[in-house]
Amino acid sequence: MNPLIECCEQNxxxxxxxxxxxxxxxxxADVVTYSCMNQCSLCARNNYALFEGELIIAExxxxxxxxxxxxxxAWQKEMM
Structure with a gap:
């Protein structure tokens, strides 16, 4: 079982x-993309993804x- 990373295709x-x-x-990890994640303001300014539902933002x-x-x-260490 791998952690889930969710990404916006536009980003x-x-x-x-x-x-x-x-x-x-x-x-x-399992990477899933969506056409839009309704984070348009964030998407326009930063790189981002959701890791197991947690928003990760980077420059x-x-x-x-x-x-x-x-x-x-960290996820692997916690799960093993």
């Missing part, structure tokens, strides 16, 4: 496609990926 298209190319995230796609990796590792 990913803007500058976050590297989320899909990150091998660690692909192996250790860059690289920062978002690093934050998600930390969250995944």
């Amino acid at each position: 990913l298209a803007k500058n976050n496609q590297s989320l899909f190319s990150d091998e660690f995230i692909n192996v250790n 860059s796609s690289e920062e978002l990926i690093e934050k998600l990796k930390v969250m995944i590792l």
Whole structure:
């Protein structure tokens, strides 16, 4: 069982496609995209995703990926 990461397609298209190319995230999380997550103001300003329902915000796609990796590792430690 993997943690769930939810993303807005519009936010990913803007500058976050590297989320899909990150091998660690692909192996250790289930990534679901939605056409819109009704966070338009946030989407226009920042990179973001939901990790197990928790909003994760970052200034860059690289920062978002690093934050998600930390969250995944913490989730795995808690679940094992």
